[in-house]
Structure formats: C-alpha cells, structure tokens
Amino acid sequence: MKRLRILALMHPQLVPPDSLEGQTEKDINTWKTEFDVVHALRELGHEVQPLGVQYELLPIRDAVEQFKPHVVFNLLEEFHGEVLYDQNVVSLLELLKVSYTGCNPRGMIISRGKALSKKLLAYHRIRVPDFAVFPIGRKVKRPSRLVFPLIVKSLIEHASVGIAQASVVDSDEKLAERVRFIHERVGTDAIAEQFIEGRELYVSVIGNERLAAYPAWELVAEKRTDDAPLIATAKVKHDIEYQARHGIDIRAADLGPEQAAKLAHVAKRIYKILELTGYARIDFRLGSDGQFYFLEANPNPEIAEREEFASAAKAAGVSYPQLLQRIVSLGMRPDRPE
Numbered sequence: 001m002k003r004l005r006i007l008a009l010m011h012p013q014l015v016p017p018d019s020l021e022g023q024t025e026k027d028i029n030t031w032k033t034e035f036d037v038v039h040a041l042r043e044l045g046h047e048v049q050p051l052g053v054q055y056e057l058l059p060i061r062d063a064v065e066q067f068k069p070h071v072v073f074n075l076l077e078e079f080h081g082e083v084l085y086d087q088n089v090v091s092l093l094e095l096l097k098v099s100y101t102g103c104n105p106r107g108m109i110i111s112r113g114k115a116l117s118k119k120l121l122a123y124h125r126i127r128v129p130d131f132a133v134f135p136i137g138r139k140v141k142r143p144s145r146l147v148f149p150l151i152v153k154s155l156i157e158h159a160s161v162g163i164a165q166a167s168v169v170d171s172d173e174k175l176a177e178r179v180r181f182i183h184e185r186v187g188t189d190a191i192a193e194q195f196i197e198g199r200e201l202y203v204s205v206i207g208n209e210r211l212a213a214y215p216a217w218e219l220v221a222e223k224r225t226d227d228a229p230l231i232a233t234a235k236v237k238h239d240i241e242y243q244a245r246h247g248i249d250i251r252a253a254d255l256g257p258e259q260a261a262k263l264a265h266v267a268k269r270i271y272k273i274l275e276l277t278g279y280a281r282i283d284f285r286l287g288s289d290g291q292f293y294f295l296e297a298n299p300n301p302e303i304a305e306r307e308e309f310a311s312a313a314k315a316a317g318v319s320y321p322q323l324l325q326r327i328v329s330l331g332m333r334p335d336r337p338e
Helices: 026-029 032-043 058-067 083-095 103-111 114-123 173-188 235-237 239-247 257-273 310-315 320-332
Strands: 005-010 045-051 070-075 131-134 150-154 190-194 198-206 216-219 246-253 279-286 292-299
Touching: 005 058, 005 150, 026 032, 026 173, 032 045, 032 246, 045 058, 058 083, 070 235, 070 292, 070 320, 083 131, 083 292, 103 279, 103 292, 114 257, 114 292, 150 173, 173 190, 173 246, 198 320, 216 310, 235 246, 239 246, 239 279, 257 279, 257 292, 279 310, 310 320
Parallel strands: 005 045, 005 070
Antiparallel strands: 131 190, 150 190, 198 216, 198 279, 216 246, 279 292
16 A cells, blocks of 8 residues: 555644543543544554644645645634635645545535535435524524424534524424524524434445445434433533433444435435535434434544444444545545546
8 A cells, every 4th residue: 555645634722642641531532533543544554744724724735835745634624713614725725736535615515504405405305304594683483384393503513513402492482592592602594494303313425426325323312311302412422421421322223124225325315416525424314204304414524433434334344444544545536536
C-alpha cells in the first residue's frame, strides 16, 4: 500500500495528543474521533498532519502548499461557529485542486437543509413525515394538515442540538413555546414534523457511484418509561452518565431479511437523490404501520472506532483501518465516481 501524506482537518480544541497515557476518560471522549482517525491512519503507514482550523482559511492553503498532501481527511463539523460553513471549506479544497474525504459541497447543502431534503425525497415517493417550517420573526401558525404529536427541531443544526424530551409537543401552545426556544436559544429557523412513534434506525452508506450499505443500527433505551418518547436527544447522544442511567445503547437492529434489504435499498436511493458522496448516515423511523420514514441524512457522520458507523462496518466484515483506508481511497478520486 502506498504511503500517503494526509492532512487531517479538525477543530483546534480537538487536535488529539500522540498518546492516551495520562488522559482522563472525559478528555478522551472529547477528541476520541480525531485520535482514532489519526492513530489508525498512522498505523496504516501514512504520514498524517493534524491541522486545527476554525476562523481562518489561510492555514489550510498554507498547509496544502507546504505539506502537499495526497488527500485531506475532513473532520470539520462547522467553520467560524456556523454549521453550514463547513461546505465552504470543502469548496476551498476543490478550488485548490486537492483531494478530500467525505461529502462534496452540493451534497452537504442539499442534505443539511431538513426541509429541502424532505421535499426532494417526497417528490421521489420516499416516505417522510409531514412537516412545516417556522422562520424566525414569523408568527407560529400550524397548518391544519399537520397533526399532533409533533417534534420540533432546528432547521439546520445537527448532532441533536436543541432536541430534548420537550421537543415532542401535543398542543399549539407547546408548539409555539418550543419553536420560540429554537429561535431564541439555538438561533435558527425551526422545523416541526410529525412524530413517528416506533423504532429509530440508522443506516451507514459508503461510496460515490457504487454504494454499500452496512447493517442497520438501532437506538434503544432499556430503562425508558412508557410515557417517554424514544428520541435521540442531545443527552442521549453525548451524556455518558445519562446513557448509563437510562440504558441507552445503539446496537445492531433486529430486522428480518426482507426488511433489512428494503431498508438498505431505500438508504442507497436517498444517498443518490441527495447527491451524497464519500460516506453518510441515513436516519429512519420504523413506524407502527411497518413503514420506514426518512428523518434526515448526515454527511461525514461520527467516525470514531466505537460509534455506529464503524461498528456497522465491522459487522459487515470491514475493520476500522480498512474502513478509513476505503474512505481515503474514495476521496482521492478527483471526479468523485468509483
């Protein structure tokens, strides 16, 4: 295997140490993804240069000119504090004519807009929950077609920002209150969509033209009370103590062969419709009617060794180093197809 020069872009506070020695569990959990990626790529024999960037583009251009990477491994989730600006960093990489891992700018724009992506998929006859967008500064008026219960989210933020148990609402008063919360506390427009009671499933997809869908993973809460909705809140995703207290786990989904095949097929269709490349996670709800409903697509999802994407790949027989090498190989194709 050819030894590559890999420039790893990440947030400055997440640049990992060279070793885990002396590090606390809290520290490790903060930059576990960055450490896993850098460490595994180095174990594969590549020369990896981590670069923390947040507010200035010049360090990226300088690093590209001086280090001359064969490929940039993109681990950014935002830029300048804005979640939508990471697509601009990828656009810069394209202007610099340097290969990069993960999703292209167009796929990021399409998939990050929760309303836009749902409109596109509904046009292609893929089931999505009914929804309405509530812009900042507008009166909250629920369309009559939108029936309770609803779940209220930020229109553009990801990683469950702004999502809590209070996000599921069952009255116009609670809807208005939660929309205001998103407007004022998160600072974005809000989207309210039909809450699909059922199972929450995640499908990891990798590829540019020829796609592979790894086995579906499922969010479970073994200690959940009957009246608590099963949703991926910020605490569910990021609070280790909360996860232990409520029996939160993400594990291989128990699906029949036909269900699993159907879900993988739909996930790959969605990936292509949204013009995603590299790798992405597609989130679904399996409703009580037995139908799959698209929730959202996550380009460049969490790629730590113990998280769901890598775990699903491992279940499909792909080791963590093999997964990262696959992501790198996909990124090095400048025309993005395989």
